[in-house]
Amino acid sequence: MLLTRTCFSALLAVAVAAPIFAQGPDAVPELSGVWDGGPRARPVNGPNMPWTSENFPVLNERGLAFQEVFDEAISPKYDCVPSTPPALVYDPYMMEVVQWPDRVLFRYEKDDQLRTIWLDGREPNPMDYSLQGVSVGHYEGNELHVTTTHFTFDVTGFDDYNGIPSSQLKKVTERYWREGNQLKLTLTVEDEMFLREPASFTTQWDPGAEGYKLQSYACDPEEARRPVKFLIPKYQ
Amino acid sequence: MAVAVAAIAWVPVGAHHASAPFYDGTKSVEADGVVTRFVFRNPHSFLYVDAEGDDGEMIAWEIEMGAAVMMSRRGWTPDTIKVGDRIKVVGQPSRAPGTFGMCCAELTQPGGDPIRPAN
Numbered sequence A: 001m002l003l004t005r006t007c008f009s010a011l012l013a014v015a016v017a018a019p020i021f022a023q024g025p026d027a028v029p030e031l032s033g034v035w036d037g038g039p040r041a042r043p044v045n046g047p048n049m050p051w052t053s054e055n056f057p058v059l060n061e062r063g064l065a066f067q068e069v070f071d072e073a074i075s076p077k078y079d080c081v082p083s084t085p086p087a088l089v090y091d092p093y094m095m096e097v098v099q100w101p102d103r104v105l106f107r108y109e110k111d112d113q114l115r116t117i118w119l120d121g122r123e124p125n126p127m128d129y130s131l132q133g134v135s136v137g138h139y140e141g142n143e144l145h146v147t148t149t150h151f152t153f154d155v156t157g158f159d160d161y162n163g164i165p166s167s168q169l170k171k172v173t174e175r176y177w178r179e180g181n182q183l184k185l186t187l188t189v190e191d192e193m194f195l196r197e198p199a200s201f202t203t204q205w206d207p208g209a210e211g212y213k214l215q216s217y218a219c220d221p222e223e224a225r226r227p228v229k230f231l232i233p234k235y236q
Numbered sequence B: 001m002a003v004a005v006a007a008i009a010w011v012p013v014g015a016h017h018a019s020a021p022f023y024d025g026t027k028s029v030e031a032d033g034v035v036t037r038f039v040f041r042n043p044h045s046f047l048y049v050d051a052e053g054d055d056g057e058m059i060a061w062e063i064e065m066g067a068a069v070m071m072s073r074r075g076w077t078p079d080t081i082k083v084g085d086r087i088k089v090v091g092q093p094s095r096a097p098g099t100f101g102m103c104c105a106e107l108t109q110p111g112g113d114p115i116r117p118a119n
Helices: A002-017 A061-069 A221-230 B068-073
Strands: A033-036 A094-099 A103-108 A113-118 A134-140 A143-149 A171-179 A182-190 A199-207 B029-039 B046-052 B058-064 B086-093 B101-108
Touching: A033 A199, A113 A143, A221 B058, A221 B101, B029 B058, B046 B086, B058 B086
Parallel strands: A113 A134, B058 B101
Antiparallel strands: A033 A094, A094 A103, A103 A113, A134 A143, A143 A171, A171 A182, A182 A199, B029 B046, B029 B086, B046 B058, B086 B101
């Protein structure tokens, strides 16, 4: 009995110390850690970043019409509604990546958001819509590939600045890899409801400060909406 | 009220929204008064200052600052600025008529020293 317990404990210790990855440990790049997406690592986001004149999305008629009537005052962020990919991914905050055998967790300091990337081969339920969508992924070479679909409609779902929405047809693909001490990403967004063609950017994170723990964001709705009164109203 | 601005210590500005639709970057305003509140929050902090205007009337300024999570990484805390502190603020004025908002401001003590976190 004692021997059995000892053997079980030893096996458990091995299992905990060396997680069994579905594709084998050689195929799993080390992406875990706290990553700094602030101005130290990359230009801060804005109307022209990361969507520049070079990669700005080509909108269809529906997207152009929506952009024309969009009023900044109704942006959900002024009520603390979290942003979604691609905007969430480029916000200039800290992010933590945790790799488990069957999933990768992306924790964003901005808006206290958590995205789970499932690696177990599951497919989204057809009606499994949510703000951050459903993410599935796999390791390929030294990269993590992520595909996210099943987003709910988002008034500012393309980015935080240009009045471009996203629909339930939005599909975001992300490719993460390490380059030196940086975490790199190429993100592509498709949404035939509003975009004529896919749009993409490449960006990076620096390692977060040693020992840094993500803080609680705890968005305050009163303070979030406060600057809206400084806008010139679009509709009188 | 409009003054030329020399960069001293720019208050961190959060990346929650663009400043241009809210504030006029081509203008500059100044407020020299007393802190009534400092709300250190996300997605942006706000500093409230009562200052006398050109006509002698009291103006309640609302000065937008950065997100608390970003400012705290630079050493800011809810106590970096205290109620009752005398302060001078120079920044961009809000666009909507009748409002007294300000952003992208530099903060200095009465003697001209920039206000910075203690550490």
